[in-house]
Amino acid sequence: MTDKTNTPSGETTDFGFETVDKNQKESLVRGVFDSVASRYDLMNDLMSAGIHRLWKRFTIELSAVRPGQTVLDIAGGTGDLAAKFSRLVGDDGKVILADINDSMLKVGRDRLLDSGAVGNLHMVQCDAQMLPFPDASVDCITIAFGLRNVTDKDRALRSMERILKPGGRLLVLEFSKPTNPMLEKIYDTYSFRILPMMGQLIANDSESYRYLAESIRKHPDQDTLLDMMEDAGLVNCEYHNMTGGIVAVHRGIKA
Amino acid sequence: MSTQHDPAVITAVLMAAEGAINRALELDPASARDLAGLSGTVLAIECLAPALEIFAVVESEGRLYLASYCEQPCSVRVRGGLSDFLALTTADDPAVTLINSDLEIIGNSAPLVALQTLVTNMQPDWEAPLVEVLGDVAGHQLANLLKQIFRWGQSSSKSLRRQLSEFILEEGRLSPPAAELEHFYQEIDALVLKADRLESRLKRLAQRLDAQTT
Numbered sequence A: 001m002t003d004k005t006n007t008p009s010g011e012t013t014d015f016g017f018e019t020v021d022k023n024q025k026e027s028l029v030r031g032v033f034d035s036v037a038s039r040y041d042l043m044n045d046l047m048s049a050g051i052h053r054l055w056k057r058f059t060i061e062l063s064a065v066r067p068g069q070t071v072l073d074i075a076g077g078t079g080d081l082a083a084k085f086s087r088l089v090g091d092d093g094k095v096i097l098a099d100i101n102d103s104m105l106k107v108g109r110d111r112l113l114d115s116g117a118v119g120n121l122h123m124v125q126c127d128a129q130m131l132p133f134p135d136a137s138v139d140c141i142t143i144a145f146g147l148r149n150v151t152d153k154d155r156a157l158r159s160m161e162r163i164l165k166p167g168g169r170l171l172v173l174e175f176s177k178p179t180n181p182m183l184e185k186i187y188d189t190y191s192f193r194i195l196p197m198m199g200q201l202i203a204n205d206s207e208s209y210r211y212l213a214e215s216i217r218k219h220p221d222q223d224t225l226l227d228m229m230e231d232a233g234l235v236n237c238e239y240h241n242m243t244g245g246i247v248a249v250h251r252g253i254k255a
Numbered sequence B: 001m002s003t004q005h006d007p008a009v010i011t012a013v014l015m016a017a018e019g020a021i022n023r024a025l026e027l028d029p030a031s032a033r034d035l036a037g038l039s040g041t042v043l044a045i046e047c048l049a050p051a052l053e054i055f056a057v058v059e060s061e062g063r064l065y066l067a068s069y070c071e072q073p074c075s076v077r078v079r080g081g082l083s084d085f086l087a088l089t090t091a092d093d094p095a096v097t098l099i100n101s102d103l104e105i106i107g108n109s110a111p112l113v114a115l116q117t118l119v120t121n122m123q124p125d126w127e128a129p130l131v132e133v134l135g136d137v138a139g140h141q142l143a144n145l146l147k148q149i150f151r152w153g154q155s156s157s158k159s160l161r162r163q164l165s166e167f168i169l170e171e172g173r174l175s176p177p178a179a180e181l182e183h184f185y186q187e188i189d190a191l192v193l194k195a196d197r198l199e200s201r202l203k204r205l206a207q208r209l210d211a212q213t214t
Helices: A022-048 A052-063 A080-089 A102-114 A153-163 A181-203 A206-218 A222-231 B007-026 B029-036 B082-090 B094-100 B110-121 B127-134 B136-171 B178-213
Strands: A012-015 A018-021 A070-074 A094-099 A121-125 A138-144 A164-175 A234-242 A247-254 B042-047 B052-058 B064-067 B076-080 B104-107
Touching (some): A012 A022, A018 A022, A022 A052, A022 A102, A022 A206, A052 A234, A094 A102, A102 A121, A138 A153, A153 A164, A222 A234, B007 B029, B007 B052, B042 B082, B094 B110
Parallel strands (some): A070 A094, A070 A138, A138 A164
Antiparallel strands (some): A164 A247
């Protein structure tokens, strides 16, 4: 069997501001998240001053998940959203926490177990581009701060559309483009100067946090992502800017 | 597309309000139990100016969940301007204010009245968290002091409102008293009725004259 991570594909993609071979990105991203997994929650709270909880809460409201439904939380990391969904779907529902990175998944699993969120929760290590689920099997998919790390975003969106039930919804919560130029300047200074410094001080890893800032800048803006979702076959696509467009939540429905 | 208000800001305000309400409910188990009886109720509050919609969802554990977006069917929707909602929050008798104000109530008003009664009758045991932190003696003393300050604030506020009202209506004559206004409106109504009757009599006379001439 060929290890695809070591075999150059000839095609390139971005890894922060660097251009790398498509087959390399996965292992590079894995390296970043292996490095930050243990302190991911703490760093999220510090980096966003706790505002990430507000972004996630609004995303959950937009999901309109009901008891008995099946929810897939891709790139679910440390299980923030999965814990809330577990309560919403109840005993008759199912929540699948999926992440490509086993370090993040282990942290998420331990955290969910410690919080008592068990019974309707399942963990799957998988790639968002090739979701190992049957067609039309999921009511709602969320991917929070994960899409920008995926090598082929179009392929991942198509994969998500495939497994959604008709009428099911996809929610993409992701860093985006600030709508105010002044805010953008402040945000740039924060991301490229303060963020890596915080990463160095707290997680002893400035490079990983530099990548996080760079990957945000390389991620498609609000309207581009909206077009990508429509191209993947989703309908009634819309987005809501939050905190001046620093973050946006996109929603699309499976026709 | 972009929403008029930043959802993160609204969510922050709602989370703070929800935290305070649920903390108060924890300190008043009887009210929490009553609230649990209304489980599944969705109250929509729609402010027209500024345009804002919030939802209060009663959860089975006797807790309240406040949201800026909700797709669950609403049990009752209250619609109106910001001034109407502010008047409601500061009213001595919210039920009367609710009925007499310009607020529009759509749906089943029973859960709304039940919620309003619950809020009016809530008696959180504020002493409990103080005792937890400061101990029995100091916590009790501080709670008593805070209760006295609160009662003094309430009575002072009532007294100030009454005296201000008296000054505006009686001493300063800056605004006519309610009874005087009511009498004035009744006189206008009577005058309008008399004018209507006179108009119809004139019409009848004109019709009779027309009939005689032809």
